[in-house]
Amino acid sequence: MGWGAESSDEELMLGYRDGDAAAFDVLYARHKGGLYRYLHRQCRDAGAVEELFQDVWMNLIRARAGYTVQAKFTTYLYRLAHNRLIDHYRKNSAAAVSSFEDMEGEAVEALADDRAMPPDAAHDSRQQALRLLDLLAELPEAQREAFLLQQEGGMSVEEIARATGVTRETAKSRLRYAMSKLRRGMGEWR
């Protein structure tokens, strides 16, 4: 069977489960960048990122025989990545782990409306992007993760909640905090 852009992630994964390595090639090419950046921006140690990245894909490869479509493939993939990342945090950073516990069940508080951040053509877009990355790095891990899953995984709040194993409200809260802080930071920087 020929695999291409029209094939869904789930079809590709099922094809790989049934022994078609070409399906995996397409699937990998489609998601390798997003997953790598997700891991890289959550864990800035380049060596650790490569190890984590390889582990996630190897876990996927090993689990292929038991794969069934129960959710979006990206949810499945980033769930594997999240679990591997938590393991990494547990070994290396207790503070990072606590970040995932702080906002559990926390109500979304009223955030300052900073949506009115106007575009500023005077600033170089590249410089703005780098500033955004700096702000992103300053976010707690859980909030940063929610934002990255939205941006790199293209996930909705529900999917973020499923991938990270929290309630929808928690996921929504984390995402809104992250976005609010980023907007505020960009407005101040401007």
Added chain:
Amino acid sequence: MAMKPGNGGGGNGERDPRLDGLYRDTPRDTPSAALDAAILAAARREVGSRPRPASTLRRWRVPVSIAAIVVLSASLVTLIREEADEAVLRDVRQPTATPAAPAAQALERVGEPAKASEDRKLTAPTPEAFALRRDEGAAKPAQRKSTVEREQKQERALSGTAPAAAPEAAAPSAAAPKPAAPPAEIASGLFSQGTESARRAEADEAKARASMGGVLIGPRGLSTDEPQAGAPQPKPMAPPSRGLEQQEPLRSKPLAEGPVVQDRARPVEQKKAAPAPAWRGLEQEPPQKWLERLAELRKRGLTREADELVAEFKKRFPDYPLPAGTE
């Protein structure tokens, strides 16, 4: 189709187009080519190993192995049994072709008991062993021993030696099954002064039994080799304490009086005793011994046996002159 990464679509009003745009302008880091190659190679290896067929094989490995062992064992047992039966049949056919051979072989065995027992272990069983095989396996060695002992006694009876010389032969073996008829009966069957035709009939019958390999028809009717429930146990072998002349009256005790099931052991003895020639035991003896035996037979009026002995004597000692009146 799945949503492509970074394309948005999160919905729920939780997206900010400006932040999305800014984030898209961030560097697009990707894994190294080496890492890509390693992961893709691992994925192909995993597919190449084909775990599903392997797991199927693993699932059937144990049952198939057990089935193979069972089939091989059954085949081996069947083969061994067939070979044993063929060997027995071969051994049964051999004495049928040469009627005088079994008795001579038996005499040779008596002369070399140790060797004979070894031969029985190493070579195919004899007709008597074939008959005995159908009995309980545990009794086989003792039965063979008792059979050899009976042959020895018959030989002694023929040569006129005192039967008391072998008292252990008279004692019934505790392990051996009790034989059906005492050797005195057999001796009387051989050396009775009854009609010539009766003796011949018995001898023929014994030969027939030997050639039939165990399906024995006794003089009183059909007897089976299988033990019969409720059948009376054969009596222990009586010591052959009487001479030939004393055994004569026993001839008048017809075997027909005994229960039919007692024939189980009897035919074995009869088929061995019947073809025994008058010159039995003299193979290794000098001519004088032959002549002594001849004189004794003549004296007793056993003309047929005497004639047989003379014929054999002439074959063995063609140049030896026979004394007058002995022929």
